Amino acid sequence: MVPSELQRRIAERYDQLSPKQRQVARFIADNEAFTAFASAAELGKAVDVDAATVVRLAQSLGFSGYAELQGVIRGRIPERLTFVQRIEQQRQQPMDRQQLPVQVFTNDIENLNQTLNQTQPEAIEAAVEAICRADHVIVVGMGFSAAVAVFLGHGLNSLGIRTTVLTEGGSTLTITLANLRPTDLMIGVSVWRYLRDTVAALAGAAERGVPTMALTDSSVSPPARIADHVLVAATRGVGHSLSPVGLIAVVNLLLAEIAVREPERALAVLREVDRLYREQGMVDGAEQNG
Amino acid sequence: MVPSELQRRIAERYDQLSPKQRQVARFIADNEAFTAFASAAELGKAVDVDAATVVRLAQSLGFSGYAELQGVIRGRIPERLTFVQRIEQQRQQPMDRQQLPVQVFTNDIENLNQTLNQTQPEAIEAAVEAICRADHVIVVGMGFSAAVAVFLGHGLNSLGIRTTVLTEGGSTLTITLANLRPTDLMIGVSVWRYLRDTVAALAGAAERGVPTMALTDSSVSPPARIADHVLVAATRGVGHSLSPVGLIAVVNLLLAEIAVREPERALAVLREVDRLYREQGMVDGAEQNG
Amino acid sequence: MVPSELQRRIAERYDQLSPKQRQVARFIADNEAFTAFASAAELGKAVDVDAATVVRLAQSLGFSGYAELQGVIRGRIPERLTFVQRIEQQRQQPMDRQQLPVQVFTNDIENLNQTLNQTQPEAIEAAVEAICRADHVIVVGMGFSAAVAVFLGHGLNSLGIRTTVLTEGGSTLTITLANLRPTDLMIGVSVWRYLRDTVAALAGAAERGVPTMALTDSSVSPPARIADHVLVAATRGVGHSLSPVGLIAVVNLLLAEIAVREPERALAVLREVDRLYREQGMVDGAEQNG
Amino acid sequence: MVPSELQRRIAERYDQLSPKQRQVARFIADNEAFTAFASAAELGKAVDVDAATVVRLAQSLGFSGYAELQGVIRGRIPERLTFVQRIEQQRQQPMDRQQLPVQVFTNDIENLNQTLNQTQPEAIEAAVEAICRADHVIVVGMGFSAAVAVFLGHGLNSLGIRTTVLTEGGSTLTITLANLRPTDLMIGVSVWRYLRDTVAALAGAAERGVPTMALTDSSVSPPARIADHVLVAATRGVGHSLSPVGLIAVVNLLLAEIAVREPERALAVLREVDRLYREQGMVDGAEQNG
Structure with a gap:
């Protein structure tokens, strides 16, 4: 990838930075998605420095303050370009199609590595508990995120956790909100923008x-700021789009954890599904996956 | 992973096998999903030996013939167990929950590596051509595969390729079939079973x-035997389920190829989507991903 | 409508029938949909005669028995023709297109009159009670019946009765069945065939x-034979198809009854929907209907 | 129904009105849904008087002008009350539940009569032509109107007219709009509000x-002001809600007309559906309705 304007500035001025500023700079370079929405205080906390150090780093890099640095990240860096901007960029610097398969797969392997690094066992544990405790789960995910919502919904229902999936906005979503109960759990799948x-x-x-x-x-x-439980995945894409591979792997992990934690509930449903499929001749053998 | 009965037999008798038989044995051990449905001739072709060699290998491993060997693969190996059998197995040999995150992510990285190895540039090229040529694409995927179908459908529509997604069987699917036109393209997402x-x-x-x-x-x-174009992904799962990560990465590749090949068509749609989202205040910035 | 073979036979032999047989004959002529699936005993019960009288009537009309009479009804009468047969018939006896509007609307008025006649207040009362008592309602209706299921689902959710609508068969329906709870209510919308x-x-x-x-x-x-609660509507169509107007009016009645019975629950949801629509600018005024 | 404020004023001052004003007043009393959105000129045209007569009538009824009269209609008349207001009203004047069945069905018969009166053969003819000419039909209808959209979509697809139905807003609708082609036809089902x-x-x-x-x-x-073709139905409801019965009957008419006009296309699809259903054992007999 072409280094961003920000990465160039960091590289140029790196030697003049204090050790603490270097720490912040490295973190920002590696975590642009985080930086795009974190306050100076939150960013400082992530690398164990105070907010003033973050602000000074921004100024050392030639910005008027942290807000300007953040604006640059939100607006310009490749994975924050709109689909339109990315395709326009590609027309000028066309990708080598022969390289695409390797690029796409290595990019997704990188997404998985990053997502694993960001995955905190306690957060997963707490999320699994919240899911198992819910009387009814509602999963909302639209556009790019709809597929992840559909996969999570199918997986939870298959494990005996009753789940409704909503992949569109509008009146059904509104009426669903108006009918929410305290025993529900609302899961939103939502990535930039x-x-x-x-x-x-x-x-x-x-x-x-x-x-x-x-x-x-x-x-x-924005969704993370609202939710009680937050699970994070890397979504960098090759070319014009993002990739849901990291999000899907997080769902794989949730489903595996739930099956280990509550095997009886899962078995009751899966045996029933097996029986119904056999009765209706829906698959060759005993059970269906898809 | 616990080695399967088949893998044990291969290991035990490997030294007594001829070089050609060893080649077949290694291929089988690495490609159980393929072996489960390939004829002896197809398997032989894959490693450049004749069908008789495949049959002799099966006998050397103590089976009455290739059919028995294949039966063992279809029935017993972990990724071919039903969801029910897997969860029952887990209850007896519970997985270490602390190991789960690493297992899930490394398993999915392995899926991506294997899928990349199986990806043939000419097959992708031909698939992309077929998609771009179609007047209307219909994507069918149900149960476990529904999420992959939804992701593919959203991606194609976003690139200006008009696509209908069907994630259920029954009457809508039947009426859609009855309305097919020769200028359509039917894509089925379908994995074991x-x-x-x-x-x-x-x-x-x-x-x-x-x-x-x-x-x-x-x-x-079975779906591969019918279709004009076949794209293959590894779907091994940790625990009770399969993983769609490899399938999703193949979709990522298709979408990236199409965007490179027909940027003008994609831009016309994406600029329009941008404009509509801005008008309707559906996102903060210029465009939505999800 | 051209009188059916059966109606001709009844007219020809009416004078030779006993008073009880005439009663049965009139009932059959007016209630072919019922007769198509009722046993001789059930039919007898409907007109307060015994099964033997029904069988003798069939024989008096020249049939070998009740089964043959019923076979004629199932196979031949206009509203029991398949769509294909009806359109083929129309090609030979084309309808006067200028008459179509009046025919369609008077036919639907007739459906409403017949449906009202068949509507038993106690059955509606019991159905409303069952709906209000349910923790979660699942409405299933496919093909022609999908629209009725969607209308019922939207109406119930708008009144604060949590409802899931399924309009397709296949894996989602199967997993839903496997997840059923005794506190649910399953409503099937299902007409011939x-x-x-x-x-x-x-x-x-x-x-x-x-x-x-x-x-x-x-x-x-067939669905009536299974269900605890049965609500019946006339569905005769003009031309090739059936009409859902009677079924929709039954849903209108259910929704009106529920709103009268549980206004507080409905108000809690509707006020919330109003507020959300206003906040999101989804309608001009205070509330949305569609 | 309790007479509205407007109806009271008309009754009180009717004798003082000129013959032309009386004509306008009667029309308004009978056509509040029309008056709610018509300009003074449009209203005048409907009864063959000029706009000035309409304005003078409004003043004779004690309003400052036509706008104030129209405001009263939009805000107050029973069928223009929100669901919330209607249910609140009902709590104070509870409906007699024993009367409900008769009220609901006679109200829907009245909807059918009114809709038939408003149905212009040339408008139906032109609508049918537009549908038959389209390469692809997109039907949009949400909330209350979703059921009508689903019924129209199923009916058109069954007649060999390829149709996509959208019942929700949000990103799928947006991407569909961005992909529209001049050979499409967009049908919106949309009633107050x-x-x-x-x-x-x-x-x-x-x-x-x-x-x-x-x-x-x-x-x-508002939708009628945009569309090339406008089909109108009466939607008055009993109790808190509207009724889609008139809209459904208009769809019945459209489908009957199309089947008469293009029987070959319909037969090709319906025969195919029959064959598929038989092959898959989806119904007892030759064909499915729902």
């Missing part, structure tokens, strides 16, 4: 005292 | 002379 | 001890 | 030069 309706669904649930969970791309993204 | 309705949709399209594509887990799976 | 998956959903629910309700076209149709 | 997303879909299609059709409750409603 954070579609309004998904964020509003999480906010609406929180307002009504319903537990919430965000599956998102940064611990300080 | 290959839900009847998805395979029937591909067969119905093929019967009507409509081009077909399978996104599946083996080049000799 | 009674799609297998809807009937199976009602049967699956009944097997698990879950209360069931059928919205159907005859009190002895 | 005219959900923003449906009206926007019609406007978006019109902007792109795509033919449009509105299925709505008044010839001057």
